[in-house]
Amino acid sequence: MSESIKPAIIEMRDVNVATMRDDSRTVVECVNWSVMPGEFWVVGGQQHAGKSDLLMLAAGLMSPATGSSRVFGVETELLGEDQLAERRRIGFVFQGGRLFNRLTVAENVALPVRYQKDLRSTDAAKVVNHLLELLELTTFVDVTPGNMPGNWRLRVALARALILKPELLLLDNPFSGLGARHRQWLLRFLDQLWRGHAWLEGRPLTMVVTTDDLRPWESPARKFALLHEKTFVCLGSWGETTTNHHPAVRELLADAADTNY
Amino acid sequence: MQANLTKAYALANAQLLRSAPLPKSYTDFLGRKLFLFLLTLQGLGAFALITLGVILRKYGVAANVVHPRIRQEIARSGVALLPMFLFVALALGFLIVGQTVSALAKVGATEYLGSTMVIVVVRELGPLLAAMLVLARVGTANVIELGTARALGEIEALEALGIDPVHYLIMPRVIGMALGIFSLTVYLIIGALVSGYLFAFMQGAPMTPGDYFTQITEAMNWLDFALLALKALSFGFFIAIVTCYHGLAQPLRLEDVSRVAVRAVSQGVIVCVMIDAFFILLYVFS
Numbered sequence: 001m002s003e004s005i006k007p008a009i010i011e012m013r014d015v016n017v018a019t020m021r022d023d024s025r026t027v028v029e030c031v032n033w034s035v036m037p038g039e040f041w042v043v044g045g046q047q048h049a050g051k052s053d054l055l056m057l058a059a060g061l062m063s064p065a066t067g068s069s070r071v072f073g074v075e076t077e078l079l080g081e082d083q084l085a086e087r088r089r090i091g092f093v094f095q096g097g098r099l100f101n102r103l104t105v106a107e108n109v110a111l112p113v114r115y116q117k118d119l120r121s122t123d124a125a126k127v128v129n130h131l132l133e134l135l136e137l138t139t140f141v142d143v144t145p146g147n148m149p150g151n152w153r154l155r156v157a158l159a160r161a162l163i164l165k166p167e168l169l170l171l172d173n174p175f176s177g178l179g180a181r182h183r184q185w186l187l188r189f190l191d192q193l194w195r196g197h198a199w200l201e202g203r204p205l206t207m208v209v210t211t212d213d214l215r216p217w218e219s220p221a222r223k224f225a226l227l228h229e230k231t232f233v234c235l236g237s238w239g240e241t242t243t244n245h246h247p248a249v250r251e252l253l254a255d256a257a258d259t260n261y
Numbered sequence: 262m263q264a265n266l267t268k269a270y271a272l273a274n275a276q277l278l279r280s281a282p283l284p285k286s287y288t289d290f291l292g293r294k295l296f297l298f299l300l301t302l303q304g305l306g307a308f309a310l311i312t313l314g315v316i317l318r319k320y321g322v323a324a325n326v327v328h329p330r331i332r333q334e335i336a337r338s339g340v341a342l343l344p345m346f347l348f349v350a351l352a353l354g355f356l357i358v359g360q361t362v363s364a365l366a367k368v369g370a371t372e373y374l375g376s377t378m379v380i381v382v383v384r385e386l387g388p389l390l391a392a393m394l395v396l397a398r399v400g401t402a403n404v405i406e407l408g409t410a411r412a413l414g415e416i417e418a419l420e421a422l423g424i425d426p427v428h429y430l431i432m433p434r435v436i437g438m439a440l441g442i443f444s445l446t447v448y449l450i451i452g453a454l455v456s457g458y459l460f461a462f463m464q465g466a467p468m469t470p471g472d473y474f475t476q477i478t479e480a481m482n483w484l485d486f487a488l489l490a491l492k493a494l495s496f497g498f499f500i501a502i503v504t505c506y507h508g509l510a511q512p513l514r515l516e517d518v519s520r521v522a523v524r525a526v527s528q529g530v531i532v533c534v535m536i537d538a539f540f541i542l543l544y545v546f547s
Contacts, residue, residue: 098413098417100410116323
């Protein structure tokens with residue numbers, strides 16, 4: 001028993017999740033879930049199942065209605081200014097990107113690193129340009145998000161989330177509105193990040209992704225969970241997921257089967 | 262940072278009350294209006310204190326990002342409005358000062374000119390007009406920009422990046438608007454007094470420029486300068502608070518933004534009048 005047990009990165013115990021807009025309305029009940037370092041979780045669920053709210057709760061952007069939710073060992077209720085170091089360890093990619101429309105792509109990506117490290121734009125330019133090259137965004141450097149193709153906005157959001165080199169990356173329905181080529185690119189890039197990308201000095205990245213299509217995420221190394229009718233169910237590996245007879249799981253797999261990737 | 266906005270959300274729960282069915286009696290209606298007014302006042306007060314706290318604690322934080330934003334806001338609420346204020350100063354000089362000077366000259370009461378100008382232009386019209394114009398031009402833009410950002414989820418995105426929205430979005434606007442209104446008030450008063458004399462001179466008022474400005478400076482004391490500065494800064498601070506509160510502190514949908522902008526401007530006018538009344542009391546009792 002000499003091997004030390006790694007602490008969970010995300011740990012939820014008996015958590016009820018409310019919505020961001022109305023904290024009196026519970027969308028998911030009694031969540032018990034642990035995300036260990038280096039894991040890649042895919043949380044499936046239909047629209048309005050509470051995927052975004054669960055992810056925002058996991059990131060500490062909202063508090064649980066009841067129960068205990070911890071990220072990097074800190075209660076998310078307490079994730080305020082004094083826990084900025086923990087906040088920097090989390091990267092969050094919102095559905096649709098939620099980019100700052102008044103800033104250019106380069107300014108969007110630079111903002112977190114400039115704000116957190118108090119840098120001038122010229123001082124941040126080198127690291128920003130390097131990341132933009134990695135994500136093939138160099139042609140959009142001076143473009144505002146509203147004037148670029150939708151497929152590329154997610155890459156900008158991903159770059160913005162990666163600029164602080166997080167240890168945990170949360171992606172809310174990243175395939176929403178993406179074309180086939182961009183989906184393939186994203187799957188490959190996320191896989192590289194998860195295994196240890198040079199951008200992160202080869203350190204594996206822990207990831208949680210929400211989706212309404214499970215099939216594109218097929219991989220024996222990933223773990224799957226389901227959000228359905230206010231319940232959170234850990235499905236296990238891909239093999240266990242495909243043999244699960246829960247109607248909602250079948251529906252998520254069937255939906256995806258009808259789509260050409 | 263999240264706690265800052267959460268406190269403000271909690272105080273902004275008047276939405277339910279607003280959307281409730283119309284009460285059946287006048288007393289219920291008045292009671293609801295009074296209750297809503299008190300809730301709004303409480304929310305605005307809390308938001309003002311939160312913002313003041315952030316300004317005092319975090320002025321130097323991320324200076325390379327936030328201070329350029331403060332300069333941008335000073336330019337937007339001050340420098341960019343100078344041409345409009347020049348026009349308004351000329352109009353004010355013509356409408357008020359020029360006519361007052363020539364009217365007083367006709368009845369031989371030019372010795373009251375200095376005190377009249379100080380009361381009308383320096384204490385009252387100058388600061389209030391500057392505040393109203395900035396409220397209309399920049400305050401409305403504040404509500405729309407922040408409301409749209411809120412509706413599009415940009416505020417949550419800032420929080421996810423560890424950026425305090427009050428520090429990044431509100432602090433520059435509050436400082437910019439306070440300094441902008443202060444500077445514009447000074448320019449407006451000087452412009453109105455100078456153009457007023459020119460119009461009066463063209464109408465043949467028997468006064469030299471030296472007599473005119475000597476009377477005005479003699480009618481002013483140190484308290485006028487101090488209270489004028491305080492009043493202009495208060496207008497700027499509270500207009501920014503009201504407009505930013507309505508744009509940022511409440512969960513919004515895109516379709517709500519225009520309605521909220523109208524409400525914010527109405528409340529901005531009320532707040533300005535209340536501040537003005539407060540300063541009249543200060544002048545009276547000082």
